[in-house]
Amino acid sequence: MTHTxxxxxxxxxHTVEVPSRRLLIDCLRYDLGLTGTKEGCSVxxxxxxxxxxxxxxxxxxLALALFADGKEIVTVEGLAREDRLxxxxxxxxxxxxxxxxxxxxxxxxxxxALLDENPDPTVDxxxxxxxxxxxxxTGYYKIIESIQGATALEPGGE
Amino acid sequence: MRAxxxxxxxxxxxxxxxxxxxxxDAKIIAGGTALVxxxxxxxxxxxxxxxxxxxxxxxxxxxxxGALQLGALVTHREMETSPVIRDQIPVxxxxxxxxxxxxxxxxxxxxxTLAHADPSQDSPVTLMALDARVGLSSSGxxxxxxxxxxxxxxxxxxxxxDELLTHVQVPLPKPHTGSIYLKFLPKTEDDYATVGVAASxxxxxxxxxxxxxxxxxxxxxxxxxxxxxxEALLSGQKLAPELxxxxxxxxxxxxxxxxxxxxxxxxxxxxxxxxxxRALEQAWQRALTESP
Numbered sequence: 001m002t003h004t005x006x007x008x009x010x011x012x013x014h015t016v017e018v019p020s021r022r023l024l025i026d027c028l029r030y031d032l033g034l035t036g037t038k039e040g041c042s043v044x045x046x047x048x049x050x051x052x053x054x055x056x057x058x059x060x061x062l063a064l065a066l067f068a069d070g071k072e073i074v075t076v077e078g079l080a081r082e083d084r085l086x087x088x089x090x091x092x093x094x095x096x097x098x099x100x101x102x103x104x105x106x107x108x109x110x111x112x113a114l115l116d117e118n119p120d121p122t123v124d125x126x127x128x129x130x131x132x133x134x135x136x137x138t139g140y141y142k143i144i145e146s147i148q149g150a151t152a153l154e155p156g157g158e
Numbered sequence: 159m160r161a162x163x164x165x166x167x168x169x170x171x172x173x174x175x176x177x178x179x180x181x182x183d184a185k186i187i188a189g190g191t192a193l194v195x196x197x198x199x200x201x202x203x204x205x206x207x208x209x210x211x212x213x214x215x216x217x218x219x220x221x222x223x224g225a226l227q228l229g230a231l232v233t234h235r236e237m238e239t240s241p242v243i244r245d246q247i248p249v250x251x252x253x254x255x256x257x258x259x260x261x262x263x264x265x266x267x268x269x270x271t272l273a274h275a276d277p278s279q280d281s282p283v284t285l286m287a288l289d290a291r292v293g294l295s296s297s298g299x300x301x302x303x304x305x306x307x308x309x310x311x312x313x314x315x316x317x318x319x320d321e322l323l324t325h326v327q328v329p330l331p332k333p334h335t336g337s338i339y340l341k342f343l344p345k346t347e348d349d350y351a352t353v354g355v356a357a358s359x360x361x362x363x364x365x366x367x368x369x370x371x372x373x374x375x376x377x378x379x380x381x382x383x384x385x386x387x388x389e390a391l392l393s394g395q396k397l398a399p400e401l402x403x404x405x406x407x408x409x410x411x412x413x414x415x416x417x418x419x420x421x422x423x424x425x426x427x428x429x430x431x432x433x434x435x436r437a438l439e440q441a442w443q444r445a446l447t448e449s450p
Contacts, residue, residue, distance in 0.1 A: 001164070063190060
């Protein structure tokens with residue numbers, strides 16, 4: 001049984017035919033070809049699959065694609081504008097906020113939502129917000145430095 | 159995940175009518191943070207999934223008649239950040255803040271966490287210590303059930319196949335009452351509790367004696383565990399270490415934990431005693447500071 005859903009992904013409207021059991025992460029990766037979002041644990045723990053739904057971080061591995069009907073989704077592909085990276089992306093490069101890179105799309109998207117809500121977070125606020133995004137290279141100090149560094153940059157890409 | 163029919167009614171009557179027709183073969187989905195995993199792992203294989211995501215009217219926090227009325231679709235994040243809840247029942251906001259991660263709290267709902275009935279969850283424990291009641295509706299009518307009569311076993315409640323949990327009613331704490339939720343987490347902060355304890359203590363302000371208290375635990379029994387025998391020990395008494403030890407050992411006798419990745423059964427029973435003592439002491443201190 002399939003359903004037609006309409007969703008806005010990174011500012012672009014899409015109409016997609018999905019089976020009821022389609023997960024949002026599979027809809028993004030396979031139906032829309034947006035493979036920036038990664039699947040890690042498949043049970044909502046690791047944060048690799050984080051996307052924003054109406055501005056709020058969620059696990060796309062725990063959401064049915066049908067949940068996105070009528071919603072605005074932002075993935076890592078939606079942060080940069082033309083040649084200009086979002087300040088969070090730029091800061092992750094400047095401060096060495098990634099090693100193997102598999103957690104990075106989820107980290108960057110989660111951090112972007114933090115700065116949208118709280119433009120000047122303390123280190124404790126960063127730690128609490130980012131707590132559910134795991135980095136198996138254990139590069140947490142650099143990730144925190146990157147997010148702090150991003151606050152000093154122009155909120156680009158908007 | 160097996161295929162299922164997906165329905166997404168925008169009004170309560172239609173939800174209840176679908177439950178009436180298909181309740182035995184249907185599951186309700188709200189935030190989906192627990193149910194999608196169970197579907198994905200084929201722990202459940204319903205023929206119908208009835209989504210509440212387009213249902214209006216069950217997502218507000220209202221204050222009336224000395225109680226807070228929580229719609230079943232209020233999210234954990236809304237419970238954590240709601241100014242009304244932070245102001246009127248701060249322990250509720252504190253409890254919801256300790257659940258999993260921000261991503262889960264953005265999706266998971268108040269009604270979902272109760273209907274899911276996993277005994278290791280945090281918020282059912284605090285809600286029970288606050289004497290919360292749940293509202294259940296079916297096409298045949300509505301009823302209210304005190305939360306301490308709602309859970310029956312691991313993942314089991316008194317909810318009938320044709321019933322929907324629509325709201326939760328939480329009475330505002332009486333004056334001179336202190337409440338706390340204490341979550342014991344030996345591993346990571348986003349984990350389920352090894353042991354969770356909610357304690358609520360109402361004191362008589364001039365004598366500082368305990369008038370009434372509630373002691374509820376999570377993670378140590380097939381359901382959230384309220385221990386009335388330990389509560390009875392405290393009424394009319396003054397805060398003292400021997401009293402807390404006595405209450406803790408009564409609580410330990412009532413626990414029935416299982417050994418799992420969050421700890422061996424004996425360890426959980428031991429920590430239940432430690433956590434009950436700490437929670438009661440902190441709740442009592444809060445009650446004293448509530449009393450000028």
